[in-house]
Amino acid sequence: MRSIGELARASGLTVSALRFYDRSGVLAPARVDPGTGYRWYTDDQVAPARLVAGLRRVGMPLAGIAEALAHRHEPAVVHRLLDAHLRRLEDGLADARRELSRIRALIDPEEIPMTTRLVLDRADLAAAVDAVRFAVGADPELPALSAVLLEAGSEGVRLVATDRHRLAVARAVGKADGPEVRALLPAGAVDEFRALLEPGEGISPEAHLTVAPDRVEVSVAGHAVAAATLPYDFPDYRRLLHVHVEGAPAYRIQVDVAALRGALTADDVPVLLREYAGAPVEVTVLGLDDRGGLRVVEPEEAADPDGVRVGVNREYLLEALDAGDRGQLVLELDGPITPLAVRRPDDADAFSILMPIRL
Incomplete structure (x- = not known):
């Protein structure tokens, strides 16, 4: 001993x-x-x-x-744990570098240039905006959430939006010249940028994006729209991604968007009514059928302890389906207290997360 x-x-x-x-x-x-x-x-x-x-x-x-x-x-299990921890450390280091660059710019803005210029596919940028716009918040007491976070880096841009109840992330890949920089765009500016990205005959397939901490400009075929950024700190959304997105969900179910939308909007669709902020909310409860497919659960089955159940805001789920629509989507379920993830099967960088509602 x-x-x-x-x-x-x-x-x-x-x-x-x-x-x-x-x-x-x-x-x-x-x-x-x-x-x-x-x-x-x-x-x-x-x-x-x-x-x-x-x-x-x-x-x-x-x-x-x-x-x-x-x-x-069990070496394989431990290696997975080590790989996940290493990813967290690398992401944390990247976040620290971005924050230190921002601090250096505040101390000596003339010395540290923070402007990044990107060339992106116009259609890809438009799709990224569409994938996150629905999740922008509207609470005047939370102005940082009434916006879209834009993170520009060497591989393109990542767009993020959340209203605390849902989170949407999308990426547009492109060529970049400049340091990593992030900017918070008001929802109105995002809508102006999106209008500039509309398809049209003879319009250039490229969109030019100039990102600085205080200003963002989008230019297509000589037409430009610029907007000032918001001076707020966006929430640390990456923690939720580590917890849910990088983990292994219990169930990954591919669904036909039109069929699921039809089931959610049918006249006799089963819903639970819950109250939030003094207003009624329609809750859709999702579960599995006998073949492992997705089904809408009847209210009397919602509390079944032996079944896979997750309740989400029905309106939010419909908006997530519309934002990610590619005919087919993948829904990831883990249980009643884990967020529901909605993914595009062919695009790992575009997904949304809906917070569960207690059943």
Whole structure:
């Protein structure tokens, strides 16, 4: 048996860290002296303790450390956990770089140029706008959500919109010249930009986008529309993407949009009525049929604990179907408290997430 101090020296963990992981149920001692409370460990616990120490050094969350330790004899499972954590670290570093660039520009705006120019396919940019516009908020007390976030980088632009109840993300790929920069566009400006992107005979297939923190301009065939950006901080939407989008959903179901829309708008469609902010909300409950396909669940079945159920705002679901319509869409279900994801089967960069409603 090894004392807690001996295990600390052998593993690289401190004594206080070993006590913490014992209290957390991650790495319990083999024996605790009932009289003195001293913790004792076996030689077989040295390797797990070293694994915990390594994961701790790279900032793995406690839940991830516990899961890795529980599956340490299943390399494929642990590798997936490590890959997911590495993606989080890389995304966090990218976010930090963008924020530091913004801070540098605030300190010395003349020294750090923040303008990025992009050449995009006009139709792709229009499709990206259409994919997120429905999720823009309208609450005057939350002006940062009454807008579309535009993130420009080396591979094109990402558009993001949310009203807290739903989130929509889309990307348009193109050539970029300049640093990574983000801008918050008011909804009215987004609608003006979209009008400029309408198809027409003889119109250039390219759209030129100039993005700066305080101004965005879209130009097509010599016609340009510019707008000032909003001075608000957009919510950290990436955390939700890590939790839901990068995970493995329990069910991925391809649906025919026209058929599902017909089922949701039929005169006898089953709905639950809930109240939100003093107004009634129609809730559609989705579940699985006997063949694993999607079906609209009757209200009396909504609380069935043995079935897969998720309730969403019916109007929001219809808008998500319209925004992502390509004939076929993929719906991802995990259960009653996990957001419902709506994806295009041929475009991993365009999707929306609808927050569930308690059944």
